[in-house]
Amino acid sequence: MALDRPTPNDLRAFWMPFTANRQFKSSPRMFVSAKDMHYTTAEGRQVLDGTAGLWCCNAGHCRPRITEAVAKQVGELDYAPAFQMGHPVAFELANRLVDLAPDGIDHAFFTNSGSESVETALKIAIAYHRARGDGARTRLIGRERGYHGVNFGGISVGGIVNNRKMFGTLLGGVDHMPHTHLPDNQWSRGQPEHGAHLADELERIIALHGAETIAACIVEPVAGSTGVLIPPKGYLERLREICTKHGILLIFDEVITGFGRLGAPFAAQYFDVLPDMMATAKGLTNGVIPMGAVLTTGAVHDAFMQGPEHLIELFHGYTYSGSPIASAAGLATLETYAEEDLFARCAGIAPYWEEALHSLRDARHVIDIRNMGLIGAVELEPIAGEPTKRAFNAFLKAYEKGILIRTTGDIIAMSPPLIIDRAQVDQLVGTLREVLDSLD
Numbered sequence: 001m002a003l004d005r006p007t008p009n010d011l012r013a014f015w016m017p018f019t020a021n022r023q024f025k026s027s028p029r030m031f032v033s034a035k036d037m038h039y040t041t042a043e044g045r046q047v048l049d050g051t052a053g054l055w056c057c058n059a060g061h062c063r064p065r066i067t068e069a070v071a072k073q074v075g076e077l078d079y080a081p082a083f084q085m086g087h088p089v090a091f092e093l094a095n096r097l098v099d100l101a102p103d104g105i106d107h108a109f110f111t112n113s114g115s116e117s118v119e120t121a122l123k124i125a126i127a128y129h130r131a132r133g134d135g136a137r138t139r140l141i142g143r144e145r146g147y148h149g150v151n152f153g154g155i156s157v158g159g160i161v162n163n164r165k166m167f168g169t170l171l172g173g174v175d176h177m178p179h180t181h182l183p184d185n186q187w188s189r190g191q192p193e194h195g196a197h198l199a200d201e202l203e204r205i206i207a208l209h210g211a212e213t214i215a216a217c218i219v220e221p222v223a224g225s226t227g228v229l230i231p232p233k234g235y236l237e238r239l240r241e242i243c244t245k246h247g248i249l250l251i252f253d254e255v256i257t258g259f260g261r262l263g264a265p266f267a268a269q270y271f272d273v274l275p276d277m278m279a280t281a282k283g284l285t286n287g288v289i290p291m292g293a294v295l296t297t298g299a300v301h302d303a304f305m306q307g308p309e310h311l312i313e314l315f316h317g318y319t320y321s322g323s324p325i326a327s328a329a330g331l332a333t334l335e336t337y338a339e340e341d342l343f344a345r346c347a348g349i350a351p352y353w354e355e356a357l358h359s360l361r362d363a364r365h366v367i368d369i370r371n372m373g374l375i376g377a378v379e380l381e382p383i384a385g386e387p388t389k390r391a392f393n394a395f396l397k398a399y400e401k402g403i404l405i406r407t408t409g410d411i412i413a414m415s416p417p418l419i420i421d422r423a424q425v426d427q428l429v430g431t432l433r434e435v436l437d438s439l440d
């Protein structure tokens with residue numbers, strides 16, 4: 001039966017993603033506009049953005065260079081196919097992206113989201129081995145508490161039970177390393193001391209299945225969505241060594257760590273560890289138009305460039321891969337980052353952010369704090385028998401008090417736009433203290 005004609009206040013039809021729909025619809029929270037560090041609610045209140053939207057608006061909101069570039073592009077070339085056809089903006093963006101990426105990364109494959117970038121990277125990994133005559137390498141290794149988006153490949157290599165348990169049979173041939181979050185590392189600032197040895201679990205999995213069956217290992221350099229898990233010192237370096245030794249591709253999921261979040265263009269540069277592929281999205285267009293990109297080394301790309309030249313080398317792509325409007329948004333975003341030196345700005349304010357966050361150590365309910373770049377997590381003691389409820393209440397109160405935070409389990413995660421200033425850091429952290437003090 002058709003729904004009644006919806007009125008502007010009728011919230012029934014939109015089945016909201018990753019949302020407690022019934023709770024939201026009984027007490028909606030609506031943003032109607034945004035500028036720089038702030039959202040404006042439907043009631044006209046200003047809310048300080050402590051999460052860059054969903055970790056994507058790294059340059060803040062409604063930045064003129066980006067909005068103007070999108071408006072110009074939509075009037076000039078709204079859409080053009082990227083299958084067997086091209087348009088200059090996508091090529092230009094690919095060049096700028098590989099300029100920004102670490103040396104050795106020199107190709108970009110466009111997608112429309114982080115999830116699609118992950119699926120694309122996993123498929124390229126398997127196809128890469130097949131293209132080289134090593135077709136038994138199909139197994140994929142992920143990690144507990146990893147988040148790689150919501151498509152079937154991503155939830156399979158991901159390590160979040162809730163994201164998988166409702167969806168039945170998944171990709172076969174997947175294994176998981178342990179996560180790196182150790183109790184010994186409580187209250188760590190930046191990279192924790194303990195846990196590099198956990199990378200050796202990859203050796204154990206290799207011994208179990210045989211290196212000749214494994215295509216790739218995928219990790220978030222800093223795990224974001226499961227509560228900000230920072231890699232222990234030496235861990236990523238060790239993963240790189242083991243992958244190289246066994247001919248396994250190393251994929252960094254840089255969907256949140258890319259585009260300056262750690263104070264460098266990508267985590268690969270921050271940690272000085274070169275993966276074979278990087279999955280990116282979010283900050284690529286400042287969240288303005290959906291877009292992702294998989295960045296690869298020349299070796300990965302070149303493995304496909306063989307056989308008759310009139311044949312398609314990779315049977316993969318999306319209608320909107322490198323769409324003109326998304327590409328224009330991407331170019332203007334990269335220009336904004338460069339013009340305002342936002343990655344250096346992030347590195348500059350990161351120590352202040354760290355101090356401010358760790359000042360919450362004595363706030364009520366707090367059991368751990370961790371940070372890196374402009375990422376921070378404040379972990380709360382769960383209410384006995386009601387996991388996630390205390391953090392969700394914190395989120396609701398924070399919104400009432402004018403700050404946007406995000407929660408995952410009983411962890412508050414923050415990732416403000418890189419344009420945040422010290423007074424705004426103080427406001428975010430000061431308000432969060434008031435919120436925590438007021439919680440049961």
Ligand SMILES: Cc1ncc(COP(=O)(O)O)c(C=O)c1O
Binds near residue numbers: 113
């Ligand atoms: C590390 C990581 N990978 C992939 C994704 C999925 O991105 P999207 O929601 O754009 O599909 C996310 C989203 O938060 C992410 O944090």
